[in-house]
């Protein structure tokens with residue numbers, strides 16, 4: 001359904017910064033929230049995305065941190081992409097924010113979800129963080145149920161030695177054991193945000209769901 005402009009590199013197949021083809025018809029604006037327990041890697045995801053889309057960045061993005069690197073309020077940046085659908089070109093402007101995972105900021109987190117079109121849940125592979133993962137996931141579901149907001153689940157820090165096996169993680173979160181859903185999106189995206197591994201794929205798969213959701217109305 002998504003038609004790429006020809007000669008584009010595969011990694012730019014869906015979201016590109018190529019404005020040379022077709023006539024710009026519409027501007028769409030979305031908001032994506034990175035959600036997850038404290039220090040699971042949300043801000044790291046955000047930094048890697050900023051780097052990977054540096055050519056299409058609209059504003060410089062801001063971030064408020066405590067002195068020990070925890071997110072105090074939120075990180076925020078706007079990215080602009082183009083999507084070719086049939087003969088229509090859409091300019092997609094996406095605001096990306098990360099919610100602080102700090103337990104004491106529950107009300108802040110709910111506010112960050114306001115107006116969200118999609119969520120990346122960033123879980124931590126450290127088995128000792130499983131309870132926090134579950135609590136944060138439950139919190140997300142309680143804030144988003146009834147709202148039909150698409151989300152993808154990322155299991156970050158796959159590089160650590162003690163990383164929880166994927167099957168066990170899925171079981172503990174009550175997710176299907178299958179690798180992917182019928183639409184080919186993964187049930188869980190294993191990532192190493194520190195190295196940028198799969199950070200963009202995860203984001204793009206969510207963006208596709210957000211865009212389809214939008215056109216389905």
Ligand SMILES: Nc1nc2c(ncn2[C@@H]2O[C@H](COP(=O)(O)OP(=O)(O)OP(=O)(O)O)[C@@H](O)[C@H]2O)c(=O)[nH]1
Pocket residue numbers: 036037038039040041042043044045069070071072098099100101102156157158159160191192193194195
């Ligand atoms: N080993 C490893 N460390 C990671 C990875 N991703 C992030 N980290 C580290 O985990 C720590 C926390 O990362 P942040 O991105 O600040 O986590 P956060 O989710 O934004 O944390 P809060 O804002 O406090 O909720 C940092 O020291 C990161 O370098 C990863 O893939 N592997």
Ligand SMILES: [Mg+2]
Pocket residue numbers: 042043044070071098099100101
């Ligand atoms: Mg953070």
